[in-house]
Amino acid sequence: MATYPGIDTELLRSFVAIADHGGFTRAADVVNRTQSAISMQMKRLEDDVLERQLFERDGRQVRLTAEGQVLLGYARRILKLQGEVITTLRQPHMVGAVRIGTPDDYVMRFLPGILSRFAQAYPLVQVEVHCESSTQLLQRQDLDLTIVTRKPGDEIGQLLRQDPLLWLEAPGFDVHEQRPLPLAMFNNDCFCRAWTCNALDAQEIDYRVAYTSPSLSAIMAVVSAGLAVTAQMQSVIPPDLRVLGEADGLPKLPQSSIVLLRNPHNVSPVSETLAEHIVEGFRL
Template sequence: MAYHPSIDTELLRSFVAIADTGGFTRAAETVNRTQSAVSMQMKRLEEDVVQRPLFERDGRHVRLTPEGQVLLGYARRILKLHGEVLNTLREPHMVGAVRIGTPDDYVMRFLPEILSRFAQAYPLVQVEVHCEPSGQLLLRQDLDLTIVTRQPGKEIGQLLRQERFAWAVAQGFTPHEQNPMPLAMFNADCFCREWACNALDAMSRPYRIAYTSPSLSAIFAVVRAGLAVTAQLQSLITPDLRILGEAEGLPLLPLTSIVLLRNESSQSPVTECLADHIVEGFRL
């Protein structure tokens, strides 16, 4: 049987820190080691363990080699599994319930993977998911964790990711060529609808709100039928839809921020663990 050297998780932790920060100095601060110690770790990782160059150095900055990019994906997965194993074995007492609030937009795109990993790590925790528009979620006081969409410059809580809105239609249909152009959008209290309408008004593009719903699934059903154009976060647009842009005469839409809010009056180890899983899930 071939012998393969084991990879110390501390080496992987420093390696991921370098990839995330772009340099050895900031990575050393992240993992609470000296720069020379991190350099020695990476020398050992490159020469003794993987036996491949992992970094391309450019002054004070470093970039990953193709081999480094491959290792980065594995390293993130190994460290995540390592943490889940320890959490499961060391903290079997992690029980209770967590209440999450999130717009319907993110349920299908992000939550399945997040909740699957969380359930594997903490199988005794009950999770309640409440789906409402961001504006309504911000008014609730009974949720432990809340994911909401915010305009840039008005972020509160912890930033999960920033994304651009994009126009989308069904493959094989051209409702964007109709005059006025039919739109399928969220209800009137959604600022993304306001952005889309303002952008069209600014270029004097005729449109009409043809369909409204608080449900992203309902909006996409209308769009897939070829009945309307919608504007949604780019990551939510599925492969069966076509993204439109300035080439089709539609305006560029702005970036938006997705943030995580914690209810300080109901924080616990259980909610904080789920918050960590949410933060990680929105990075993928």
């Protein structure tokens, strides 16, 4: 197998600076080198390392060749990885595991952004996500952080946001006019299901729970097919469903509170840092 010389990352750093700033002079200022030093670096990169022309020079104007454009993509990735390695190894205290619990409602809406930003900052931390209803999560003692839904006036822990509960159906269907009203709801231990049924009972609206699932995506699939109406929190409503209200003959539903609970027996820098990311993520 043929062997090739390695590429010094300082050469790549200068190369990227030239590409980003359009010339050797401005790039020299950025990487804190003289213009002659930059020129020598690029000559070495072109002649000794890659044996390819990377620049087209027209007076003071510098443009990348086709080979230079290819190298630019690789150079950015190499420098990014180098930065990640240094960041990771300089933060050894942020290594470990953290267990969080959350209802299925919030997984697709909030967790992708939260966990993505957390992983970029602390790539060595292992995160376990447990999806259960709020009632089940409140009974667990083994989780570091727990996100749950609470009734208005019954908040515990740190308030993340307040969300109104809204009726939903698929556009083009009039499922809300059927009697008994077919509902697609979470299982029996869900707060939202109890609030929904109580509101219908108070207005003496005949209904039946036609579909149940612990999965929000399954409930939304049933509703999207025009088979039932559901009631979900505003923040998790997909754009393709129609919001119903009192004008459609349905009762107004209460506002829910989403709160974050910390396990006082499992406090650590890892869990506290993830808690800060969760608080910030629910504000977006």
